[in-house]
Amino acid sequence: MRIRKPWTEWSDSLESNDLPGAMGxxxxxxxxxxxxxxxxxxxxxxxxLRGELFRHFSTSDRLARENWDHPRMGxxxxxxxxxxxxxxxxxxxxxxxxxxxxxxxxxEDHEVLPPGNLEDPEHLxxxxxxxxxxxxxxxxx
Amino acid sequence: xxxxLSDEQxxxxxxxxxxxxxxxxxxxxDLDPDAFTLRPEDxxxxxxxxxxxxxxxxDVPEEYGGPGVDTVxxxxxxxxxxxxxxxxxxxxxxxxGHGPQGQLYNGTDEQKEKYLxxxxxxxxxxxxxxxxxxxxxxxxxxIQTRGVRDGDEWVINGSKLWNSGADTADYGIVYVRTDPxxxxxxISAFIIDTDTPGFRVERxxxxxxxxxxxxxxxxxxxxxxxxxxxxEGGGFALANxxxxxxxxxxxxxxxxxxxxxxxxxxDWAKQRVTFGEPLASRQAIQWxxxxxxxxxxxxxxxxxxxxxxxxxxxxxxxxxxxxxxxSTEGAGxxxxxxxxxxGGLGMSKDLPMERWYRELRIRRIGEGxxxxxxxxxxxxxxxxxSGSR
Numbered sequence: 340m341r342i343r344k345p346w347t348e349w350s351d352s353l354e355s356n357d358l359p360g361a362m363g364x365x366x367x368x369x370x371x372x373x374x375x376x377x378x379x380x381x382x383x384x385x386x387x388l389r390g391e392l393f394r395h396f397s398t399s400d401r402l403a404r405e406n407w408d409h410p411r412m413g414x415x416x417x418x419x420x421x422x423x424x425x426x427x428x429x430x431x432x433x434x435x436x437x438x439x440x441x442x443x444x445x446x447e448d449h450e451v452l453p454p455g456n457l458e459d460p461e462h463l464x465x466x467x468x469x470x471x472x473x474x475x476x477x478x479x480x
Numbered sequence: 481x482x483x484x485l486s487d488e489q490x491x492x493x494x495x496x497x498x499x500x501x502x503x504x505x506x507x508x509x510d511l512d513p514d515a516f517t518l519r520p521e522d523x524x525x526x527x528x529x530x531x532x533x534x535x536x537x538x539d540v541p542e543e544y545g546g547p548g549v550d551t552v553x554x555x556x557x558x559x560x561x562x563x564x565x566x567x568x569x570x571x572x573x574x575x576x577g578h579g580p581q582g583q584l585y586n587g588t589d590e591q592k593e594k595y596l597x598x599x600x601x602x603x604x605x606x607x608x609x610x611x612x613x614x615x616x617x618x619x620x621x622x623i624q625t626r627g628v629r630d631g632d633e634w635v636i637n638g639s640k641l642w643n644s645g646a647d648t649a650d651y652g653i654v655y656v657r658t659d660p661x662x663x664x665x666x667i668s669a670f671i672i673d674t675d676t677p678g679f680r681v682e683r684x685x686x687x688x689x690x691x692x693x694x695x696x697x698x699x700x701x702x703x704x705x706x707x708x709x710x711x712e713g714g715g716f717a718l719a720n721x722x723x724x725x726x727x728x729x730x731x732x733x734x735x736x737x738x739x740x741x742x743x744x745x746x747d748w749a750k751q752r753v754t755f756g757e758p759l760a761s762r763q764a765i766q767w768x769x770x771x772x773x774x775x776x777x778x779x780x781x782x783x784x785x786x787x788x789x790x791x792x793x794x795x796x797x798x799x800x801x802x803x804x805x806x807s808t809e810g811a812g813x814x815x816x817x818x819x820x821x822x823g824g825l826g827m828s829k830d831l832p833m834e835r836w837y838r839e840l841r842i843r844r845i846g847e848g849x850x851x852x853x854x855x856x857x858x859x860x861x862x863x864x865x866s867g868s869r
Contacts, residue, residue, distance in 0.1 A: 340683070382513035382829030435514035435690040443647065443684065464517040467647025467694075468674070469681045 341444055341475060346372050346425035349396045355405055358428075360387035364438050365428035367395055367419055367455065376419050376455025377445060379438040385409040388428050395419055396426075418454035443467055448476030483784050489553050495533055496560040503529065504572055508565045513829045514690030516570040526575040539579035539729075540600055546579070551728065555787040558729040559780070562736030565832035568839045569691060571733060581606055582725060583653055583669060583718045586710045595651055595671055607646040609654035609672075609696065613639060620664035620716055625698065627656035627668065634658070634670065634708070636701045639682070646694040647681045649674055654698075655715050662713060669715035671707045678702070689839045727800040728790060730847050732783045734811035735776060737836050742772045744831070745818035759821065768817040775810035782806045798860040801853040808843040809850060815840055 346368055365388060367376040376395070380388040386407070393402070394412050402412050431437045446452055447469045456463075485493065507522055508515075518526070530536045538554060540546030549557065561571035580599035584606075587596060598604040615622030625638025636656055646652055651673050659666035672679065678701030684692040710718050746769060749760040759765045786799035815836045819826035826833045844850050858864075 379512075433514075433686055433688075433690055435512055436684075436686055436692045440684045440686065440692060462511075462515075462517070462519045464515070465648050467645075467681065467684075469647070470674070471680050 341441060341473070342366055342427050342429050344427045344429065346427050348425055349392075349423070351396075351401070355386075355389050355393060358389040358392055359430055360389045361430045362432060362434045363388045363428055363430040364434050364441060365391060365426060366441070367423040368425040368427075369422050370424045372425055374445065374453045375423055376416060376453050376459070377438065377441050378455075378459075379434045381434050385411050388430065392426055392428070395423055416455045416458045418458055439464060439466065443469070444473060448472050483781075485556070489556060492535070492549075492553060493556055493560060496535070496557050497563075499529070499533070500560060500563050500567075500572065504564045511566075513565065513832070513835060516566050516573070516691060518573045518575070523573065523575060526572075527577075530572075530576050535576060537577035537579055537600060540577075541585070544585070544596075544600060551787040551791040552784060555728055555732045555783050558732035559736040559739065559783075562733040563740040565835060567740070568733055568737050568836060568843070569689065571736075577602065578605060581608055581653055582721070583709055584671075586718060587671070588706070590706060591671060591709065598650075604650040605645065605648065606671075607643050607649040607652040607694075609640040609643050609646070609652045611640065611642045613641050613695070620667065623655055623657050623667055625654070625656050626660075627658045627670065627703075629658075629705070630702075632705050633702045634705060636670070636672075636678075636698045636703055638698050640696040640698075641685070642693045643696055644691070644693050646674070646696055647684065653709060658712060664716040665713045667715040668712050669709040669718050670703050671709055672698075672701070672703055676701050676703065688842055690835070724797050724800050725790065727804045727847060728783060728786050728796075731779070731786075731800075731803040731807040734807040734840065734843055735779045735783065737840065738772070738776050738779070738807075738811040738814035741815045741818040741833060741836060742769070742776060744833075745769065745772070745821045748822055748825075765821055768821060772814045772817055775814050779803070779807035779810045798857050801848070801856040804847065805850050805853040808840065812837075812840040812844060 342364065362380050362382065362384065364377070364379050366374050367378070368374050378391055380391045384391055386393075386409075390407070390412060393405070393407065395415060399413070429437070442452065442456065442463070443466045446466055503526055507518060517523070527536070534547050535549070535557070537546050538549040538557065542548035558571070561576065562568055566573060580596050584592065584596040584599070595604065595606065599606060612622055612624055614624050625636065625640065627634045627636045638656070640654065643652065651671055654670050654672050655667055656670055657666055658668040678699045680697045680699070682695045682697050685695055686692050709715070749765050749769065750758055752759045782799070782803040786796050786803040789796035789799050815833060819833045819837060822831065822833060825831055828834070848856070
């Protein structure tokens with residue numbers, strides 16, 4: 340199933356410790372709340388969900404001010420940068436299989452991966468099929 | 481029973497060991513700690529290397545083009561193949577080939593042409609559909625999925641649970657009750673294409689390890705009679721044979737994890753200095769390491785004894801259950817002790833211990849829980865039947 344939390348609009352006033360440093364999965368969406376990217380804060384993520392979300396939303400000045408000079412923090416995706424407005428996340432120790440589950444559901448519903456995931460250099464295992472579309476997809480979400 | 485390795489066995493083991501240490505382990509540095517697949521380019525390169533080694537599809541019988549590896553050697557290889565981070569559930573990330581499920585060798589020529597050969601060639605994959613929401617350890621009674629004959633077709637309704645890979649598979653071997661009046665003799669096996677109308681993956685079922693299984697539903701799914709695998713009512717015997725044979729390499733894979741964890745812990749105990757002395761000088765640590773070694777050797781001997789009996793065509797059900805129980809419980813204890821020795825580092829995702837800890841807990845349940853293995857052994861010991869109709 341998809342992440343069930345409501346979308347939250349990103350605010351530049353967020354402090355880094357407002358977000359969890361834990362492992363988990365997250366989604367980014369554009370101004371119309373259409374998913375742009377499904378990501379994970381995995382075992383190698385330097386600052387957990389906090390770092391992943393700041394990586395996508397922050398300017399380089401902000402990252403420098405936070406002393407986030409880890410190379411991962413400079414990585415971003417063209418279809419996300421400047422377009423992502425909303426986020427939602429789920430703290431989850433089993434981030435890897437949950438990430439695959441959300442991607443599988445999305446692809447089954449939309450017949451294509453989110454634009455950011457198509458650009459993502461992160462290796463994806465083969466995704467499976469549900470053989471049915473979710474109610475969300477039938478409502479055009 | 482002589483477990484001295486022949487020159488050929490030693491050569492194979494040395495090659496596989498080198499392959500895991502030099503080709504697989506270095507790649508894991510760049511993968512997610514919970515990953516279970518390689519990048520496609522690495523997968524293709526390493527698969528070719530395995531083919532060149534002559535060990536590709538080693539579970540495939542020689543008459544079907546496999547390399548003809550005997551059960552004892554296969555068991556020794558299984559212990560080597562799992563000695564890396566993802567090794568318990570994805571030994572060598574599958575580059576040694578995913579052989580077909582053994583039941584397919586009982587298929588008709590048409591079934592072999594459509595499913596067996598493409599699976600051997602790596603063009604198709606299948607899943608195993610036995611357990612249901614109503615239970616898994618007693619499939620003879622728990623199977624409620626019904627198949628009703630309608631002319632040249634069977635109409636199948638029901639659900640299955642814990643089917644690994646069903647979401648990515650091309651087909652599955654699914655066990656269905658075709659005659660409710662006959663108990664275990666009323667269960668038949670069908671090969672089901674996953675694009676059959678009425679087949680649905682209801683959900684991916686998240687579990688303790690970084691993988692998932694599936695819950696399936698079948699609604700008025702029409703399957704041609706030609707997809708019946710084996711005799712009508714003979715499905716349970718097919719499943720039982722498959723499960724017993726699979727227990728031996730399954731057990732040996734757990735030993736491989738224990739061996740690798742123990743190796744890391746021994747190195748750490750020699751290097752890590754606390755209160756002016758290496759950990760290895762402490763009796764508490766020494767005893768844990770010795771207990772590890774005892775668990776590993778006991779499990780290895782149990783697996784090899786089962787493999788030896790299977791290879792000689794002797795009944796091996798008791799031994800395979802014993803090997804499964806000893807190795808899964810022993811490997812769990814080994815990894816637990818290693819984590820204790822490693823301290824905080826053992827808990828972190830910098831090391832594979834925490835992944836193995838989660839995965840080995842499942843191992844005591846998967847492929848028949850420890851308690852069911854004891855039941856199987858008790859039946860043999862007391863010479864009693866399964867109490868089934």
